[in-house]
Amino acid sequence: MEDVMEKIVSLCKRRGFIYPGSEIYGGLSGTWDYGPLGVELKNNIKQLWWRTFVQERDDMCGLDAAILMNAKVWEASGHVSGFSDPLVECKKCKRRFRADQVGDKCPECGGNFGEVRQFNMMFKTQIGATEGEGAVSYLRPETAGGIFVNFKNIVDSFHPKLPFGIAQIGKAFRNEIAPRDFVFRAREFEQMEIEYFVRPGEWESAFEEWRQQVHAFNAAIGIDSSAVHELEVADGDRAHYSKRTIDFEFDFPFGRKELYGLAYRTDFDLKAHMEASGADLTYLDEPTKEKFLPHVIEPSFGVDRTVLAVLTSAYTEDELGGETRTYLKFNKAVAPIKAAVFPLLKNKPELVAKARGLYLMLKKQIPQVMWDDNGNIGKRYRRQDEIGTPYCITVDFDTLGETPDLKDTVTVRDRDTGEQERIAIADLASKLAV
Ligand code: GAP
Numbered sequence: 203m204e205d206v207m208e209k210i211v212s213l214c215k216r217r218g219f220i221y222p223g224s225e226i227y228g229g230l231s232g233t234w235d236y237g238p239l240g241v242e243l244k245n246n247i248k249q250l251w252w253r254t255f256v257q258e259r260d261d262m263c264g265l266d267a268a269i270l271m272n273a274k275v276w277e278a279s280g281h282v283s284g285f286s287d288p289l290v291e292c293k294k295c296k297r298r299f300r301a302d303q304v305g306d307k308c309p310e311c312g313g314n315f316g317e318v319r320q321f322n323m324m325f326k327t328q329i330g331a332t333e334g335e336g337a338v339s340y341l342r343p344e345t346a347g348g349i350f351v352n353f354k355n356i357v358d359s360f361h362p363k364l365p366f367g368i369a370q371i372g373k374a375f376r377n378e379i380a381p382r383d384f385v386f387r388a389r390e391f392e393q394m395e396i397e398y399f400v401r402p403g404e405w406e407s408a409f410e411e412w413r414q415q416v417h418a419f420n421a422a423i424g425i426d427s428s429a430v431h432e433l434e435v436a437d438g439d440r441a442h443y444s445k446r447t448i449d450f451e452f453d454f455p456f457g458r459k460e461l462y463g464l465a466y467r468t469d470f471d472l473k474a475h476m477e478a479s480g481a482d483l484t485y486l487d488e489p490t491k492e493k494f495l496p497h498v499i500e501p502s503f504g505v506d507r508t509v510l511a512v513l514t515s516a517y518t519e520d521e522l523g524g525e526t527r528t529y530l531k532f533n534k535a536v537a538p539i540k541a542a543v544f545p546l547l548k549n550k551p552e553l554v555a556k557a558r559g560l561y562l563m564l565k566k567q568i569p570q571v572m573w574d575d576n577g578n579i580g581k582r583y584r585r586q587d588e589i590g591t592p593y594c595i596t597v598d599f600d601t602l603g604e605t606p607d608l609k610d611t612v613t614v615r616d617r618d619t620g621e622q623e624r625i626a627i628a629d630l631a632s633k634l635a636v
Contacts, residue, residue, distance in 0.1 A: 207455035210513055211384055213528070217589050219243065219513075219538075220385060232381030232389030239589055240509070242538035242570060244392075247423055247508055248371050250535060251394045254419060256369050262396070263356055265370045267348025270329065270339050275347050278478035279471060281324060284442045285343055287379055289321035300379045323376045325389075341375035346500065348372075349397045350471040354483055364487060364496060365408055367398035371505070383456050385506035392505035397467075399496035401487065405466055408499045409446065412464055416450055416501055423508070424533035426515040429453040430461065443470040452511045461511055463502045469495035512536055516590060522620045530590030531618060534636045539591045541634050542572045544582055546598040557597035560612070560627060564595075567631050583615060592617050593634060601627075 214220040219240035223233025236244055256264045276282050288301035294313025301318045308315065325341040342348065349368045356368055371394045381387050400408045413432075421427055435447040444465040452461040472495045476483040484493045516530040534540065543564065545557035554575065564571045572591065574582050579596065586594050594615040600608035608624065614633060615622045625633055 205455075206514070206517060207384065209528070210455070210510075210517055213517075213530075213588065214240065214384075214513070219589075220509075223390075232378055232387075234385050234388060234506070239538040243512070243532075243536060244505060244509055246536045246538065247512065248392075248394065248505060250423060251419065251503065252369070252371065254422070255367075255394075255396060255415075261362070261365060262367045262369055263360060263362065265349060265352055265356070265368050266372065267345070267352060267370060269342050269373060269375075270327070271342060271347055271351065273338050273340060274478060275351055275475070276324065276340050276343075278474045279347060279350075280442050280474065281340075281343055281347075282322070285324060286320040286322045288318045289379055290315040290318050292316075298379060303380060321377075321379060323378065325375045325377050342373075343376050344374050344502070345370045345372045345393045345395045346397060346471070346502070349395065350475055353397075353399075353472060354481060357485060364485065365398060365400040365404065367396045369394070369396045371395075383454070383459075385510055386454065386456075386459065388506060394503040394505055394508075396501050397471075398499040398501070399485070400499060402469070402494065402497045405468075405497050405499060409464065409466055412499055412501045413448060416462060416464060416503075419503075420450075420511075423512055423536050424515055424531075425452070425461075425508075425511045429511075429515065431458065433460075441465065443467045452507075452514075454510065454514060461507050462504065463500075465500045465502070467498040467500050469497050471498065472496065527584060527587055529587035529617060532590035532592070534592050534634075537590050537592055538570065539572045539586070539589060540568050540570045540636070541593040541595055541630075542574050542582070542586045542591050543595045544574055544579065544597065546579065546596055548575045552602060553597055553599070556601055560595070560597060560630075564630065564634075568634055571634075583620075587617055590617070595630065600624075 217239060218237035221235045221237055222229045223235050224230040256262045289298055290301045291298050292308035292311060292313040293316055295308060295311040297308060297310050324343050327339055327341060329337050329339045349370055373390060374393045375390050378387055378389050381389055398408055420430055429452055431451045433449040433451050435449055440447045445468050446466040448464045449460045450462040451458045472483045483495060485496050486493050516532045518531045519526065519528050543557055543561040545553040547553055561571065561573050583594055596613045601610065601612050603609035610627045611624045612627060613622045614625050
């Protein structure tokens with residue numbers, strides 16, 4: 203399976219999905235750059251998430267808060283004192299490791315480790331030109347912080363009725379001791395998070411509802427459901443704010459690891475921010491006229507881990523027409539390119555003109571279409587298979603009217619079966635619709 207990971211990493215680099223960060227300078231560990239196809243794939247996933255969990259529901263509000271926040275936010279949330287991983291340093295080679303990921307001896311040189319100490323994972327930075335503690339800020343380690351701090355703003359602007367949620371997609375940063383496994387554990391990554399506010403007595407049913415929603419979303423974006431497993435996180439292993447957590451684990455090529463988390467954060471955060479800021483964050487529940495701090499269910503989705511799970515689920519090797527091939531079996535909704543348009547031959551101006559016209563027309567309706575006239579048709583099919591394009595459309599002499607009955611029809615070749623059908627140009631948009 204490790205082998206599959208290497209193949210995915212190599213395909214991602216070669217075909218422009220994901221590149222190592224700062225590569226021409228030797229890289230920067232824990233950072234990754236999404237190339238032209240990667241950004242389309244990632245945006246498709248984020249847009250589907252936003253549509254499903256914000257736009258199609260009437261109990262959700264969206265938010266896009268600043269990444270830099272007042273340091274007091276992270277003091278109140280417990281991240282300054284408690285958001286740390288255990289660190290050990292090898293006495294001999296001075297390399298550092300996460301204590302829970304190594305044995306008794308240094309895996310690099312066999313040396314002994316010093317004492318285990320706690321290493322805070324937040325990136326510290328300085329705001330403005332002033333030096334000193336007053337100017338310290340942190341890059342947010344989770345997007346959730348911005349949601350809690352805007353809770354009162356949103357309640358005052360929209361008066362949402364409980365239960366309701368606030369959703370946000372954005373970057374988060376963690377100074378991971380050991381970034382690894384491609385985009386799985388990075389230092390800069392993206393999260394899609396929801397804080398769902400409920401009456402204290404209703405947390406269990408909301409938790410259950412979100413558990414189902416997570417599975418439904420996975421299925422909608424083409425994550426292999428047989429590779430997703432729930433793990434009830436034990437008492438001592440949960441984050442400091444959580445009374446119950448389920449991890450949704452996925453069978454990545456490097457092992458079964460956390461894909462998403464679902465946590466019951468109680469009123470921990472609103473209470474902590476109310477005490478530290480002095481702002482009244484209580485909610486007046488109209489039906490009962492009671493004032494209280496709502497409790498929170500938090501589904502938290504890592505965007506990059508989603509991309510990796512989608513890539514892993516889609517990665518397929520098979521045999522087609524007597525040849526082995528590698529392709530990405532993306533579902534239509536997430537595929538970075540929905541269709542590619544080819545002229546049968548590159549050196550026939552009338553074919554090229556017709557194909558180009560069709561390509562430009564389709565692009566207006568479906569922006570994620572691609573033009574390709576390089577090499578023979580077989581090579582073009584292989585290239586499109588490798589990036590997961592569901593359909594290849596070829597303009598040939600029949601399209602031009604060589605067989606009068608077939609004028610203005612094209613061949614549409616299916617990625618998964620390799621089969622072709624002839625379709626009228628007028629019917630293409632509905633064939634390609636997601
Ligand atoms: N607000 C809750 C929270 O941040 P978490 O389990 O620490 O909880 C949530 O993170 C999700 O963010 C994870 O399930 C994972 O998908 C993603 N994530 C966390 N650390 C990551 C990292 N270093 N690299 C990539 N994704 C990460």
